[in-house]
Amino acid sequence: MNDTVMHVGGASPYDVVVGHGVAARLPALLGPSVERVAVLYAGSLGALADPIVDALVEHYDVLALGLPEGERAKTAPVAADCWEALGEAGFTRSDAVVTLGGGSATDLGGFVAATWLRGVRVVHLPTTLLAMVDAAVGGKTGINTGAGKNLVGAFHEPAGVLCDLSLLASLPREELVAGLGEVIKCGFIADPEILEIVERTDPDVLNADSAELRELVERAIRVKIDVVVGDLREEGGADGHPGREVLNYGHTLAHAIERTSDYTVRHGEAVAIGCVYVAELAARAGSLEPAVVARHRATLSRVGLPTSYDAASFDDLHAAMKVDKKARGSQLRFVVLDDLASPRILAGPGEADLRAAYEAITSAG
Ligand code: GLY
16 A cells, blocks of 8 residues: 655645655655764664664664653653763754654654754654654654653654554554554544544454554544644634644643653553543533543543543642643643534633542543
């Protein structure tokens, strides 16, 4: 099957390419004017990173920098180590960064590229489903601080994104399932056909080779592209649409779960729980029909994602939500639905509704 090329327009346009074997496009994408390439790769990839680094060595001076596992990569000391390495290798503004890994490698590597010499080219090769459909597209980069996730960062659009579906073959099943949390989120906020594909497909069929997974990936990326082209810097959408903030559906509680669990709950799993939470919240503080709330639980649990949570108290999660960057001033903000693909912002919901929605996800599912 041919590669799918999705164009991201705007001031710094680029393409997102989806297909099997598209990593081979990397040297052509970087082009001949680049002399040095820093490959910032998830250390957990081990030998999987070798063919990609080897292909680059034929064309460029390559600096391969392994990153710590998961969120441990997204720290100021790791970014500082990368800056030192780039400095020692004499990286100039015409050189390039390549990220290879999941969302953490993409976020950290994108941040290093955004800040080195105030911005050098970066190409993302996401190796997880989660990174393909979310982190690699849209130019958000960032690291965590003690106060929360992604509190330090920059917008820095990539020069290209290569989503090589073959790389998903070695992804542990639970990581693939976690990525489906972000895919299903896109179904609720913008493209209900995603929900229908999930509902009619045997979840065991959703693997690296399946046409159904490929269609889900492409549809989720299309949702993300449409959103970021309309509101790259998250300044707000038109006609009551939340703009880029819509992508944070389920994320306010998700980030609180991740932080209070010391990042032991996978991001996509936390997003699944967070989506059920905001559906319950919208049923109380808005007008979302119970059938749509139930559809959240049904689609997410169908693929093996969690839909309930009780490992932290409401008070602890409430405190964590308040420091999340999605709180503006002292008000908590949530993306909620009035219906499928009909999102809006709910600002400052009452504590009774927040608590009742949490009780609904601790006792159900
Ligand atoms: N991951 C949310 C965004 O890119 O805006």
